[in-house]
Amino acid sequence: MASKNLLLLAGDGIGPEAMAEVKKLISAMNDKLGSGFVTDEGLVGGCAYDAHGAAISDADMAKAMAADAVLFGAVGGPKWDAVPYEVRPEAGLLRLRKDMELFANLRPAICYPALAASSSLKQDVVEGLDILIVRELTGGVYFGEPKQIIDLGNGQKRGIDTQVYDTFEIERISGVAFELARTRKNHVTSMEKRNVMKSGVLWNEVVTQTHKARYADVKLDHMLADAGGMQLVRWPKQFDVIVTDNLFGDMLSDIAAMLTGSIGMLPSASLGAPDAKTKKRKALYEPVHGSAPDISGKGIANPIAMVASFAMCMRYSFGMVTEADRLESAIAAVLDDGLRTRDIHSPGMTEVGTTEMGDAIIAKF
Amino acid sequence: MASKNLLLLAGDGIGPEAMAEVKKLISAMNDKLGSGFVTDEGLVGGCAYDAHGAAISDADMAKAMAADAVLFGAVGGPKWDAVPYEVRPEAGLLRLRKDMELFANLRPAICYPALAASSSLKQDVVEGLDILIVRELTGGVYFGEPKQIIDLGNGQKRGIDTQVYDTFEIERISGVAFELARTRKNHVTSMEKRNVMKSGVLWNEVVTQTHKARYADVKLDHMLADAGGMQLVRWPKQFDVIVTDNLFGDMLSDIAAMLTGSIGMLPSASLGAPDAKTKKRKALYEPVHGSAPDISGKGIANPIAMVASFAMCMRYSFGMVTEADRLESAIAAVLDDGLRTRDIHSPGMTEVGTTEMGDAIIAKF
Ligand SMILES: CC(C)[C@H](C(=O)O)[C@@H](O)C(=O)O
Ligand SMILES: CC(C)[C@H](C(=O)O)[C@@H](O)C(=O)O
Numbered sequence: 001m002a003s004k005n006l007l008l009l010a011g012d013g014i015g016p017e018a019m020a021e022v023k024k025l026i027s028a029m030n031d032k033l034g035s036g037f038v039t040d041e042g043l044v045g046g047c048a049y050d051a052h053g054a055a056i057s058d059a060d061m062a063k064a065m066a067a068d069a070v071l072f073g074a075v076g077g078p079k080w081d082a083v084p085y086e087v088r089p090e091a092g093l094l095r096l097r098k099d100m101e102l103f104a105n106l107r108p109a110i111c112y113p114a115l116a117a118s119s120s121l122k123q124d125v126v127e128g129l130d131i132l133i134v135r136e137l138t139g140g141v142y143f144g145e146p147k148q149i150i151d152l153g154n155g156q157k158r159g160i161d162t163q164v165y166d167t168f169e170i171e172r173i174s175g176v177a178f179e180l181a182r183t184r185k186n187h188v189t190s191m192e193k194r195n196v197m198k199s200g201v202l203w204n205e206v207v208t209q210t211h212k213a214r215y216a217d218v219k220l221d222h223m224l225a226d227a228g229g230m231q232l233v234r235w236p237k238q239f240d241v242i243v244t245d246n247l248f249g250d251m252l253s254d255i256a257a258m259l260t261g262s263i264g265m266l267p268s269a270s271l272g273a274p275d276a277k278t279k280k281r282k283a284l285y286e287p288v289h290g291s292a293p294d295i296s297g298k299g300i301a302n303p304i305a306m307v308a309s310f311a312m313c314m315r316y317s318f319g320m321v322t323e324a325d326r327l328e329s330a331i332a333a334v335l336d337d338g339l340r341t342r343d344i345h346s347p348g349m350t351e352v353g354t355t356e357m358g359d360a361i362i363a364k365f
Numbered sequence: 366m367a368s369k370n371l372l373l374l375a376g377d378g379i380g381p382e383a384m385a386e387v388k389k390l391i392s393a394m395n396d397k398l399g400s401g402f403v404t405d406e407g408l409v410g411g412c413a414y415d416a417h418g419a420a421i422s423d424a425d426m427a428k429a430m431a432a433d434a435v436l437f438g439a440v441g442g443p444k445w446d447a448v449p450y451e452v453r454p455e456a457g458l459l460r461l462r463k464d465m466e467l468f469a470n471l472r473p474a475i476c477y478p479a480l481a482a483s484s485s486l487k488q489d490v491v492e493g494l495d496i497l498i499v500r501e502l503t504g505g506v507y508f509g510e511p512k513q514i515i516d517l518g519n520g521q522k523r524g525i526d527t528q529v530y531d532t533f534e535i536e537r538i539s540g541v542a543f544e545l546a547r548t549r550k551n552h553v554t555s556m557e558k559r560n561v562m563k564s565g566v567l568w569n570e571v572v573t574q575t576h577k578a579r580y581a582d583v584k585l586d587h588m589l590a591d592a593g594g595m596q597l598v599r600w601p602k603q604f605d606v607i608v609t610d611n612l613f614g615d616m617l618s619d620i621a622a623m624l625t626g627s628i629g630m631l632p633s634a635s636l637g638a639p640d641a642k643t644k645k646r647k648a649l650y651e652p653v654h655g656s657a658p659d660i661s662g663k664g665i666a667n668p669i670a671m672v673a674s675f676a677m678c679m680r681y682s683f684g685m686v687t688e689a690d691r692l693e694s695a696i697a698a699v700l701d702d703g704l705r706t707r708d709i710h711s712p713g714m715t716e717v718g719t720t721e722m723g724d725a726i727i728a729k730f
Contacts, residue, residue, distance in 0.1 A: 090561065094561070120490045120598060121485055141506075144525075157567055159563045159567030162527055162528070163524075163528065165524045167523075199526050200524070201524060202522055202523075226616050227655075230619045251594050258598040
């Protein structure tokens with residue numbers, strides 16, 4: 001049997017609380033189903049800085065490289081607002097993405113039927129929404145050099161970041177988007193700002209070529225990223241798969257998540273290229289929400305995004321499609337029963353805490 | 366009497382149709398009120414490329430520099446999708462912004478009461494919405510160098526754009542935001558991505574210093590730009606003035622515009638620094654919507670954003686506050702009467718074309 005080594009990096013804020021529910025689930029699956037998950041743990045973010053002075057230690061980084069999959073909670077909080085840029089909590093996540101070469105970030109924005117009414121958008125605009133944002137995750141302005149602040153003298157400084165994309169990076173991320181579209185509604189929308197950015201011109205060109213050469217059966221549209229943001233708000237159901245760069249993907253996927261009325265519910269997967277020999281992809285699974293320091297430690301955080309990230313992990317890293325489907329159904333069933341954490345609570349529903357929500361999902365699983 | 370020289374650059378697509386309504390209004394004001402506007406016209410965008418091979422000619426650029434204010438329609442369309450990057454329609458607008466040093470882009474997102482129901486957001490989320498996005502317009506990734514595509518050989522290219530901000534640029538745009546906040550609800554939210562961008566670190570630092578040194582009476586919040594986009598969708602009324610950079614401002618202002626359910630209604634002003642001697646600011650006024658080639662030439666475009674841009678022009682360039690107020694009230698009155706162009710039409714309302722809408726506003730003015 002193939003190994004199922006998981007590294008759990010719970011991180012800061014509500015990360016550990018949400019991760020605790022996944023740990024219970026893993027134990028239950030090992031006990032009752034003999035699923036054979038082996039877990040190890042490490043530190044990332046502010047807690048790693050407190051322990052080691054770095055946002056992730058080399059030892060934990062080595063564990064992540066060796067694991068079959070990493071489950072990641074969330075990082076950051078006001079406690080670390082003043083730490084040096086190089087060791088800020090986010091640096092741990094960025095190092096994981098970069099060193100593991102997790103270039104493909106999959107962010108589904110799904111509107112759970114039970115929650116359609118709780119979106120700030122009209123119910124008919126979001127009901128049944130199911131889009132997938134494929135965000136490039138190891139390139140662009142996040143990692144391009146030069147990236148620095150220069151002292152110009154006279155009280156003037158200059159802040160510089162560099163957006164860089166090479167052909168092969170655009171090719172491989174659009175390949176992922178086209179492949180996934182084939183398993184869905186067969187429609188990809190590529191977003192960039194080719195009207196002001198040279199990287200956008202190249203993006204548009206390479207996506208078009210990749211489509212022509214290998215995926216001509218998939219419907220492809222191009223949209224300027226600003227117009228894309230507007231269209232997401234106006235009528236999101238026009239989209240199936242959206243493929244875009246690191247920074248636009250950051251903005252657009254958060255907006256898409258918010259449309260669903262349930263940012264506390266949405267998982268993500270970050271995947272590397274398949275290994276030439278083993279065909280296995282390095283992978284990290286992470287809720288879209290952040291560390292939410294304002295509610296951490298109160299037992300009220302919504303663990304669903306973290307649990308749903310574990311479902312994605314089973315699906316993409318271990319081919320456990322049945323179990324992933326069952327876990328996603330368990331989440332939907334618990335919502336149908338009216339159970340709600342505070343962030344998604346509405347009149348007539350039953351408010352529960354983090355552990356109760358986790359227990360209820362496990363019970364339905 | 367101070368001069369009132371206007372340069373009209375109608376541009377492409379629905380630009381000329383919308384501009385025609387403003388021309389009628391200007392004639393009426395000159396005839397009946399002796400307003401004394403003197404207009405000249407020029408070409409920008411695709412039509413300028415067709416005529417001169419450039420997105421704006423040096424002669425028209427000189428006219429823009431000399432005018433008291435520029436009214437701008439819209440540029441671009443599929444006809445020019447394949448023209449070289451340097452002369453694409455948008456290059457005309459970008460040259461105007463850069464050469465006139467229009468660093469401050471003011472984009473009000475206002476929800477007209479008559480249209481609150483037509484937003485894709487729930488009525489209570491957007492009703493009464495009145496936020497102002499102050500976008501830096503002459504810096505950042507739009508203009509930073511290097512900006513190029515390099516051929517790396519082996520079929521590989523590299524697309525590069527550079528995000529650059531200097532202290533003085535952040536200082537002056539935040540000064541504009543704080544000043545405007547004082548005339549409103551006295552609250553500024555600054556948005557950047559300091560957790561991944563060095564320019565964001567500098568942005569945050571300079572806004573904080575400017576606030577402390579000169580505007581401590583204004584409430585200041587900082588938000589990461591991705592979280593800001595989410596909050597705009599979740600509960601936009603939490604904002605008063607948002608100040609942000611060129612690229613984030615592009616994305617966020619379009620999203621804010623879409624919230625109001627009426628992108629065809631929203632104007633913008635782009636202002637330079639006050640001249641040391643005359644105190645006059647160079648200025649360009651422009652609807653937020655684009656050239657909408659799909660509906661151009663059909664007489665159905667909504668001229669309200671263009672007319673409202675002229676109201677901003679009267680307010681900011683000529684101190685004609687009474688006339689600006691009256692024009693904005695005329696727009697609201699026509700909507701209250703149930704008149705709608707197709708883009709904002711809803712059951713029970715009266716659908717009208719571009720000229721009818723323009724005439725109705727002039728009649729109420
Ligand atoms: C925490 C931060 C560095 C990160 C990003 O900007 O990528 C987050 O916003 C995300 O979207 O995963
Ligand atoms: C036309 C384009 C260059 C422009 C921009 O990106 O600034 C437009 O989207 C805007 O927001 O004014």
